[in-house]
Amino acid sequence: MRILKSTRELDRFFLQLRQADKRALLLDYDGTLAPFQVERDTAIPYPGVRERLQAILAGKHTRLVVISGRQIADLIPLLGMDPLPELWGSHGWERLLPDQTYQGPCLETPHRCGLARARTWGEEQGWQDRYESKPASLALHWRGLPEEEITRLRQTVLEAWTPIARESGLVIHEFDGGVELRVPGQTKGDAVQTILAEMDTDAVVAYLGDDLTDEDAFQALGNHGLSVLVRPVFRPTAADVWIIPPTE
CATH class of the missing domain: 3.40.50.1000 (HAD superfamily/HAD-like)
Structure with missing residues (x-):
């Protein structure tokens, strides 16, 4: 200690x-x-x-x-x-x-729609297994991947999620092992x-x-x-x- x-x-x-x-x-x-x-x-x-x-x-x-x-x-x-x-x-x-x-x-419509857009985009990339859908957020996990792949994945996700967050009033939080799109508050x-x-x-x-x-x-x-x-x-x-x- x-x-x-x-x-x-x-x-x-x-x-x-x-x-x-x-x-x-x-x-x-x-x-x-x-x-x-x-x-x-x-x-x-x-x-x-x-x-x-x-x-x-x-x-x-x-x-x-x-x-x-x-x-x-x-x-x-x-x-x-x-x-x-x-x-x-x-x-x-x-x-x-x-x-x-x-x-x-109880999510507001812009938040709910923004999370749905991000989820659909991720599914189109074939990342269903790395997505974690929650009542007020969507997390993408990359634990266990090689560092080079994490860097590429992180950049790709942030480029796609940033405009969604801006338009929907959501916020992006990085955590140990991934990144999350969340309803603020x-x-x-x-x-x-x-x-x-x-x-x-x-x-x-x-x-x-x-x-x-x-x-x-x-x-x-x-x-x-x-x-x-x-x-x-x-x-x-x-x-x-x-x-x-x-x-x-």
Whole structure:
């Protein structure tokens, strides 16, 4: 573990954690709870992670939340938990509460049409297997490809998606292993802010994530809790601590 900010603040966090009546553990999925996989539907949690999450749920002392870029329908079978924790999918556009109440997006026509145009264009290129269609975005994955092919693919996609994004009011976000065309207005940071607003001000909260999309969550949490970067190789981050999965 590498402490990126004040050691004193880290000590204070763990002291508050031991004394807290209200706690929340917020977790990204891919790269944090589970290793990245070229075949995305095989990305199950690291050994022992599922059992630890189930123990946290059973203890009923900590609000457990998974906040993922995946859509919830894809996340549920990978987690393999019963009961499920609270889930946020599609970078905060979807929410599934523990009582199975589902909240999802209602897209405006320009956004919906823009995503459909991008999807059709990709299918014409023969990239169906690399596309991931979500309720409020479309992602193209290139994990596992040679670097030269990634460079070519990235350039081709950005050239095609940029005018679609401009005309439809969508935004383009690059992530570790691909690029995504998204409806603006919701991020993992918004999910964190909602959760914080629902909890007592003295609740102790931690967020663990690996990707650039998790930086929104780190910034939203700010001084309200502990932000942990989870990845094998360090990168600049707003997190308080860096750990290397899965051993740490």
